[in-house]
Amino acid sequence: xxxxxxxxxxxxxxxxxxxxxxxxxxxxxxxxxxxxxxxxxxxxxxxxxxxxxxxxxxxxxxxxxxxxxxxxxxxxxxxxxxxxxxxxxxxxxxxxxxxxxxxxxxxxxxxxxxxxxxxxxxxxxxxxxxxxxxxxxxxxxxxxxxxxxxxxxxxxxxxxxxxxxxxxxxxxxxxxxxxxxxxxxxxxxxxxxxxxxxxxxxxxxxxxxxxxxxxxxxxxxxxxxxxxxxxxxxxxxxxxxxxxxxxxxxxxxxxxxxxxxxxxxxxxxxxxxxxx
Numbered sequence: 143x144x145x146x147x148x149x150x151x152x153x154x155x156x157x158x159x160x161x162x163x164x165x166x167x168x169x170x171x172x173x174x175x176x177x178x179x180x181x182x183x184x185x186x187x188x189x190x191x192x193x194x195x196x197x198x199x200x201x202x203x204x205x206x207x208x209x210x211x212x213x214x215x216x217x218x219x220x221x222x223x224x225x226x227x228x229x230x231x232x233x234x235x236x237x238x239x240x241x242x243x244x245x246x247x248x249x250x251x252x253x254x255x256x257x258x259x260x261x262x263x264x265x266x267x268x269x270x271x272x273x274x275x276x277x278x279x280x281x282x283x284x285x286x287x288x289x290x291x292x293x294x295x296x297x298x299x300x301x302x303x304x305x306x307x308x309x310x311x312x313x314x315x316x317x318x319x320x321x322x323x324x325x326x327x328x329x330x331x332x333x334x335x336x337x338x339x340x341x342x343x344x345x346x347x348x349x350x351x352x353x354x355x356x357x358x359x360x361x362x363x364x365x366x367x368x369x370x371x372x373x374x375x376x377x378x379x380x381x382x383x384x385x386x387x388x389x390x391x392x393x394x395x396x397x398x399x400x401x402x403x404x405x406x407x408x409x410x411x412x413x414x415x416x417x418x
Contacts, residue, residue: 147319149237153288155232155281159229164222164223165224166221169221171215171217178229178230178231183205184224184225186223192216247295247297265283310342311345318331318358322365324385328342360399367400367407369383369384370404370407371408
């Protein structure tokens with residue numbers, strides 16, 4: 143399992159709207175702090191874009207993706223221009239208030255792939271539909287689009303990480319995932335990563351937004367959720383199988399992280415037929 147999987151599982155997305163804009167050659171956008179996440183696909187455009195002080199030159203076929211909270215400004219270089227804009231809410235509760243787009247390796251500017259162009263086209267088509275399922279369809283389209291961007295971004299990020307020292311975090315995370323029946327100590331992870339405990343904590347904070355201990359807890363709770371929903375094993379057995387010697391401690395941690403007890407979670411999310 144990839145070390146970013148817990149963050150991808152934590153991602154929450156809500157589609158808001160999609161609009162095609164026809165922009166004159168004299169257009170100048172007032173700088174605005176974004177309240178939502180925004181994607182721009184430049185169909186036929188040449189734009190000067192500024193995002194949190196960074197300058198970009200956009201051209202036809204480019205994709206821009208901005209997180210909520212970023213201050214964005216643009217003006218046309220030539221005209222007229224056609225830009226498709228998608229607004230959506232998105233956050234990764236596990237990652238807190240950090241830039242989750244950057245976490246998944248999604249750059250502010252990139253060349254739109256064929257998959258991205260087709261996704262924008264489908265969403266424009268579905269926007270014109272009527273009926274009660276319209277918004278659900280657009281939500282699904284957006285999730286499909288984001289899945290492609292995350293897939294590309296994570297692959298690119300993994301290549302970049304080979305040269306930036308983050309392999310130490312990956313080694314520690316892989317160790318956690320592949321030993322699901324144990325709860326490793328931070329000292330043990332530091333040895334795997336070949337760094338001191340204090341430096342490992344710094345690396346985890348830098349690359350995951352969490353301390354090693356909190357990262358372990360999140361992984362264990364996500365594994366416990368699957369166990370509770372998919373089988374009929376006793377909760378004490380599930381806890382022991384995940385490395386928790388004390389079922390009561392597991393139950394307290396589970397409630398602290400999810401807001402409900404293991405029994406309540408099983409009652410709410412049990413997969414039909416999981417009894418075997």
